[in-house]
Amino acid sequence: MAKRTRYADLEQGMTILLFASLADFILFLIFAGLGVIWLKVITAIFSILMPVLCLVYLYMAKEILRQRSLWMTMGFVGIFLCTVVSLIANYPSPAI
Numbered sequence: 001m002a003k004r005t006r007y008a009d010l011e012q013g014m015t016i017l018l019f020a021s022l023a024d025f026i027l028f029l030i031f032a033g034l035g036v037i038w039l040k041v042i043t044a045i046f047s048i049l050m051p052v053l054c055l056v057y058l059y060m061a062k063e064i065l066r067q068r069s070l071w072m073t074m075g076f077v078g079i080f081l082c083t084v085v086s087l088i089a090n091y092p093s094p095a096i
Contacts, residue, residue, distance in 0.1 A: 010063065014054065014072045021050045021079050028083065035094030047083040051076035 028043035
């Protein structure tokens with residue numbers, strides 16, 4: 001049985017959180033397109049908080065700007081920016 005390193009544990013956890021954040025962003029887009037406001041708000045809050053908290057954790061672990069961890073940083077920044085731009089542009093909005 002191979003010994004797991006601290007970075008391998010971090011990488012596995014961040015991969016799971018990145019996919020969870022992506023799934024939440026997709027749900028946000030679906031609920032925004034359908035016009036379900038209360039679900040749009042809930043998923044938007046989680047879609048903003050989850051990447052920000054993960055970036056804070058990466059910063060505190062001193063992994064945020066390391067070459068080996070840039071994919072995690074860029075993934076969370078991308079999901080955060082997509083959510084913010086979608087909220088500012090009010091896209092998608094229900095077709096009425």
